[in-house]
Amino acid sequence: MKLALVVLLFLPGAAWAVDTDAATGLIKNPGWQQVRAHCGGCHSHALVTSQRADRQTWLDIIRWMQETQNLWQFEPGTEAQIIDYLAANYPPRSNRRRAPIPPGLMPGAGAVDVQ
Numbered sequence: 001m002k003l004a005l006v007v008l009l010f011l012p013g014a015a016w017a018v019d020t021d022a023a024t025g026l027i028k029n030p031g032w033q034q035v036r037a038h039c040g041g042c043h044s045h046a047l048v049t050s051q052r053a054d055r056q057t058w059l060d061i062i063r064w065m066q067e068t069q070n071l072w073q074f075e076p077g078t079e080a081q082i083i084d085y086l087a088a089n090y091p092p093r094s095n096r097r098r099a100p101i102p103p104g105l106m107p108g109a110g111a112v113d114v115q
């Protein structure tokens with residue numbers, strides 16, 4: 001019971017370390033106002049924050065919206081800020097599987113010469 005309380009008290013602390021805008025859910029790091037201004041007009045900002053992608057893929061998503069969804073063109077500086085922000089704050093999720101165990105560390109590897 002006590003442990004549960006401790007967990008409840010401290011777990012959310014980690015989430016609060018990232019400062020997010022209450023209205024949009026965007027992480028408040030450099031460039032976030034550009035994304036607030038340009039990326040919430042047609043769909044929720046949640047569509048942005050739920051996406052994870054590398055730089056090139058973010059750029060591809062923007063180009064796709066420009067070509068097919070009437071997204072406007074950006075000044076080069078503005079576009080760079082948006083892409084920098086997206087790539088830095090919403091990068092691809094890391095692969096959380098551990099690496100395979102080396103054969104030499106498997107049970108019995110020391111005693112038997114595994115082919």
Ligand code: HEC
Nearest residue numbers: 038039040041042043047048051061065069070071072082
């Ligand atoms: C002119 C309208 C418009 C604006 C502005 C806009 N989008 Fe979109 N976006 C769309 C439409 C339409 C879709 C497709 C929605 C759907 O599938 O329901 C979309 C989809 C997306 C998706 C989902 C793509 C996928 O593969 O599912 C992401 C991520 C996204 N937009 C990010 C952004 C970002 C980042 C910005 C700001 C640079 C932005 N959008 C601005 C129209 C827009």
